[in-house]
Amino acid sequence: MRAQDLTSEPLPTQDPVVTVIGESLVDIIVDPRTAGPAEAHPGGSPMNVAVGSARLGLATSLVTHYAHDPNGLLIGRHLHSNGVSVIRGGSAPTSTATATLGPDGAAAYTFDISWDLNGASLAALAAVQTSAHVHTGSIASVLPPGDQATLTLLDAAKEAATTSYDPNCRPAISPDVAAARSQAELFVASSDIVKASDEDLTWLYPYRTPEESLAAWLELGPSLVALTRGAAGPVILTHQGRVEMAAESIAVADTVGAGDSFMAALIAGLAQLQALGAAGRPKLRTLTSADVHALAGYANRAAAITCSRPGANPPHAAELGHLSPTALVKGA
Structure with a gap:
């Protein structure tokens, strides 16, 4: 029987394929392009990935x-309706992030957030040790006191699970770039798969290009590292080679949660590739060029799809279809 403590929601009757560790919060979306009121949506990068x-x-x-408050109830309903099992620690009020959209739909954030897993350590440890894959990142990897618990859980997972990390840097939360860089490198070294945006890597390493930083991260230990570049499309590096792909042409509603949908699809695509x-x-260590092209296209x-509609609203399996590892990009 799994260890479980009083602050945890019931765990599923079967071991999860994926456990995600990280913040849940309510995104308050302010869109100056419209005359409508602000909208509240469940959010947080790790929650979006889950x-x-x-x-x-x-x-x-x-x-x-998250807490038993109105924002927490909104999050709880969202997770339950999407079939995500919850292990919940901490005692602070539910965190919020206000996203103000620019003319191009890109979001700038301000935060009222805390991160603490106190009271959920036993259930969390049981979950990561019985998972096939464990993902973390964002605020959970930099904000005390929960950041060290997060790294400990990621390390505890590695014997049985593959692991992944997305820094999803928030300078408003962790303004000390040297400290954030050091912390990010600890998580990169503990991960099999890493995804970052060009904005993340430009902030962490302003003295080199994002792809140079991505390549340096590959040398720290991961098998696959992915760079998202907005409209320029993704780059994926493995020890076997490099794949670059243009972004799909769509009408952008906003970019909220797009990187998280990319990360979730990377995980789901790798699951399909066994x-x-x-x-x-x-x-994972020996993916072919066809595998990586298919993976990039699937996540792209x-x-x-997420950018084509408002808020962090990732696609369902029926919308995205299946990975096609034998379908190489034309001209590759």
Whole structure:
């Protein structure tokens, strides 16, 4: 029987395929382009990844924090409706992030957030040790006191699970770039898969290009590193080579949650390639060019679907379809 403590929601009756560790919060979307009122949506990068993973057919648990307050109830309903099992710690009020949209739909954030897993350590440890894959990142990897618990859980998962990390840097939360850089490199070194945006890497390493930083991260230990570049499309590096792909042409509603949908689709695509978990790690380390092209296209399409509609609203499996590892990009 799994260890569980009083602050945790009931765990699923079967071990999850994916466990995500990180913040849940309410995104308050302010769009100056319209005359409408601000809208409240459940959010937080790790929570978005968990919902995206579940929508793509993976049994998913989320180790997180939110309170029994109106914002927390909104989050709880959202997770339940998407089939995400919750392990919940901490005691602070539910966190919020206000996203103000620019003319191009890109979001600038301000935060009222805390991150603490106190009271959920036993259930969280049981979840990561019985998962095929564990993902974390964003505020959960930099904000005390929960950041060290997050890294400990990621390390505890590695014997049985593959692991992934997305820094999703928030300078408003962690303004000390040297400290954020050091912390990011700890998580990169503990991860099999890493995804970052060009904005993340430009902030962390202003003295080199984002792709140079991505390549340096690959040398820290991951098998696959991915760079998202907005309208320029993604780049994926492995020890076997490099794949670049143009972004899909769409009408952008906003970019909220697009990177998280890309991350969830990377995980789901690798699951289809049987490249998750300890048994899948050799496959992950030796992905073919066709595999990586298919993976990039799958994640790229997930991000595009999310950008085509308001808020962090990742695609379902029926919308995205299946990965096609034998379909190489034309001209590749």
